[in-house]
Amino acid sequence: MEKDNxxxxxxxxxxxxxxxxxxxxxxxxLNLTLERGKAIGFVGETGAGKTTTALAILQLIQSPxxxxxxxxxxxxxxxxIKMTEAEKRRVRGGxxxxxxxxxxSSLNPTMTVEDQIMEMVLLHSDVSKKEARERxxxxxxxxxxxxxxxxxxxxxxxxxxxxxxxxxxxxxxxPSLLIADEPTTALDVTIQAQVIELIKDLQQKVNTSLLxxxxxxxxxxxxxxxxAIMYAGKLVEYAPIELLYxxxxxxxxxxxxxxxxxxxxPIGEKLMVIPGLPPELTELSSGCSFAxxxxxxxxxxxxxxxxxxxxxxxxxxxxxxxxxxxEPAEV
Amino acid sequence: xxxxxKHSALRYTLIRLRRNYMAVAGLFILFLLIVVAIFAEQxxxxxxxxxxxxMILKGSSAQHWLGTDQFGRDVLSRIIYGSRxxxxxxxxxxxxxLVIGGAIGAIAGYFGGRLGxxxxxxxxxxxxxxxxxxxxxxxxxxxxxxxxxMIAVGLTSVPRFARLMRASVISIKDMEFIEAARAMGASHxxxxxxxxxxxxxxxxxxxxxxxxxNSILFAATLSFLGLGIQPPFPEWGGMLSDxxxxxxxxxxxxxxxxxxxxxxxxxxxxxxxxxxDALDPKQKR
Numbered sequence: 001m002e003k004d005n006x007x008x009x010x011x012x013x014x015x016x017x018x019x020x021x022x023x024x025x026x027x028x029x030l031n032l033t034l035e036r037g038k039a040i041g042f043v044g045e046t047g048a049g050k051t052t053t054a055l056a057i058l059q060l061i062q063s064p065x066x067x068x069x070x071x072x073x074x075x076x077x078x079x080x081i082k083m084t085e086a087e088k089r090r091v092r093g094g095x096x097x098x099x100x101x102x103x104x105s106s107l108n109p110t111m112t113v114e115d116q117i118m119e120m121v122l123l124h125s126d127v128s129k130k131e132a133r134e135r136x137x138x139x140x141x142x143x144x145x146x147x148x149x150x151x152x153x154x155x156x157x158x159x160x161x162x163x164x165x166x167x168x169x170x171x172x173x174x175p176s177l178l179i180a181d182e183p184t185t186a187l188d189v190t191i192q193a194q195v196i197e198l199i200k201d202l203q204q205k206v207n208t209s210l211l212x213x214x215x216x217x218x219x220x221x222x223x224x225x226x227x228a229i230m231y232a233g234k235l236v237e238y239a240p241i242e243l244l245y246x247x248x249x250x251x252x253x254x255x256x257x258x259x260x261x262x263x264x265x266p267i268g269e270k271l272m273v274i275p276g277l278p279p280e281l282t283e284l285s286s287g288c289s290f291a292x293x294x295x296x297x298x299x300x301x302x303x304x305x306x307x308x309x310x311x312x313x314x315x316x317x318x319x320x321x322x323x324x325x326x327e328p329a330e331v
Numbered sequence: 332x333x334x335x336x337k338h339s340a341l342r343y344t345l346i347r348l349r350r351n352y353m354a355v356a357g358l359f360i361l362f363l364l365i366v367v368a369i370f371a372e373q374x375x376x377x378x379x380x381x382x383x384x385x386m387i388l389k390g391s392s393a394q395h396w397l398g399t400d401q402f403g404r405d406v407l408s409r410i411i412y413g414s415r416x417x418x419x420x421x422x423x424x425x426x427x428x429l430v431i432g433g434a435i436g437a438i439a440g441y442f443g444g445r446l447g448x449x450x451x452x453x454x455x456x457x458x459x460x461x462x463x464x465x466x467x468x469x470x471x472x473x474x475x476x477x478x479x480x481m482i483a484v485g486l487t488s489v490p491r492f493a494r495l496m497r498a499s500v501i502s503i504k505d506m507e508f509i510e511a512a513r514a515m516g517a518s519h520x521x522x523x524x525x526x527x528x529x530x531x532x533x534x535x536x537x538x539x540x541x542x543x544x545n546s547i548l549f550a551a552t553l554s555f556l557g558l559g560i561q562p563p564f565p566e567w568g569g570m571l572s573d574x575x576x577x578x579x580x581x582x583x584x585x586x587x588x589x590x591x592x593x594x595x596x597x598x599x600x601x602x603x604x605x606x607x608d609a610l611d612p613k614q615k616r
Contacts, residue, residue, distance in 0.1 A: 058514055060510065060513055060514060088516075089516040089517075089518060090516060091516070092513070092514055092515065092516035093514060093515035093516035093517075094516060097514070097515075098511070098514040100507055100510070100511055100514075101507075102507055105506055105507040105508060106507040106508050106510075106511040107508055107511070108508045108512070108525070108526050108529075108530070109508075109530065110529035110530055110532075111525070111526075111529075119515065119517070119525070120515050123515060123516050123517060123521075124516065166511075169511075169515070
């Protein structure tokens with residue numbers, strides 16, 4: 001990996017929330033790198049810290065109760081955490097844009113759609129209102145909405161159309177990083193495919209990097225170059241897409257793959273589930289946080305986590321299983 | 332340009348408002364009142380201070396439709412001129428409380444924390460003081476007069492607006508589009524002005540129309556107590572106050588200004604109710 005090709009370099013990031021019921025360790029010592037123009041998928045259960053990581057990158061963690069307790073977020077070599085508020089605002093939207101999970105509620109109901117796209121353009125580039133409006137129309141047609149519809153309000157659009165508008169807003173200033181936080185969760189399956197196709201297409205056209213947060217391993221396979229599996233605020237596996245799909249190593253990743261329903265499996269066969277629940281993030285043990293649910297856990301797993309180790313080229317896993325046993329487990 | 336905006340929220344509201352006959356009637360009366368206030372000189376048959384010593388405390392006649400008061404002044408003309416004061420007080424006082432209360436509520440709601448707490452506790456303290464007492468204190472400190480009357484009436488309803496604003500802002504500020512706006516790099520001021528305020532407008536507009544009615548009543552009360560407009564300029568509450576002494580001999584002196592106040596208040600309340608229904612997005616057309 002060449003040094004200046006790295007767009008985003010998250011080092012040792014920890015985010016904690018101080019709540020009445022104790023400190024919630026939402027993200028713990030997370031490391032992540034993303035190259036220009038590449039796409040990374042963030043996969044994990046609800047509450048694994050995916051969205052928190054994304055919000056930390058944008059410096060949008062509400063404080064209090066949230067707090068970034070350690071780490072650096074180097075974006076183009078500059079630490080976002082150390083920036084002034086004005087600099088952060090310039091990065092948000094202009095260089096790092098975000099698409100939210102629920103398109104129904106992420107548009108302002110009192111502004112026309114084109115005004116909302118214009119807003120983004122006017123915030124980040126020095127153009128006249130007329131130019132901004134033209135840019136808004138251009139973005140609308142780029143996401144497949146007739147530009148005349150820009151005069152309409154969000155409630156006149158369907159869910160899929162609203163998500164397209166959100167994508168248009170996010171990409172209006174050609175950001176170098178696009179964070180998509182479960183962009184298809186609130187949409188139905190046929191629209192999901194369209195939206196993912198659109199994101200993938202535009203990502204290549206605008207040449208932005210993509211950080212895609214999702215539960216859906218299928219979407220990751222379609223769009224991403226690398227995958228990061230997150231569990232209880234930590235990365236447990238991080239690998240290029242081909243390696244991870246052909247050879248998932250961490251027991252949690254293997255569990256995730258087994259839990260994906262398969263059209264070819266006989267009717268009536270029960271889905272595999274990972275027994276147990278994710279741990280409470282208020283009381284993390286010093287051991288591997290997956291150990292209580294892991295069938296292959298040993299004594300050492302409960303005492304001390306293994307830490308990320310490179311098991312194959314570019315394939316990092318946080319698990320003892322592969323330290324002694326180089327044979328990949330059965331999928 | 333306007334035809335393109337045919338789906339705007341404002342247009343829907345107007346369409347819904349038009350279906351409400353009470354609100355339309357209220358708007359019509361308000362419109363008439365404004366016309367009367369503006370063209371008082373042209374409409375009034377006599378000057379507000381013109382005295383006719385031959386006609387003291389006389390009932391309705393062809394010359395003085397609503398009779399004359401104890402100084403022989405034409406009651407109708409005084410009511411017509413009095414509408415100026417009432418409308419001005421109503422609108423300006425509400426504007427004062429809207430701006431001050433709205434700003435306090437928006438800051439307290441958006442930033443919250445200690446600042447918000449301090450601001451809201453100050454509002455609570457003001458709420459604990461009876462409004463009439465507070466208004467009397469303010470206007471006796473500032474002295475009588477139209478401007479001071481408006482300030483006194485306006486300041487008393489600040490906490491109501493502040494609380495309403497804070498509640499709406501709190502409910503709006505955790506919505507996803509606010510976070511989306513922050514992710515776009517919008518500043519706090521911009522978020523408040525473009526994203527939060529337009530979305531809390533509905534309860535505010537309603538509260539304002541209802542408070543206009545309240546303020547007119549309040550101004551009348553203060554004038555009745557002698558703290559408002561100074562004679563000889565007529566004001567409805569002041570006229571009522573003067574008429575007290577003649578309640579038995581010339582009851583129309585209190586009845587006509589009373590009707591003027593009542594009609595105005597009812598009109599404004601109808602508009603307020605109509606707007607509340609029209610602006611409620613949960614209500615289907």
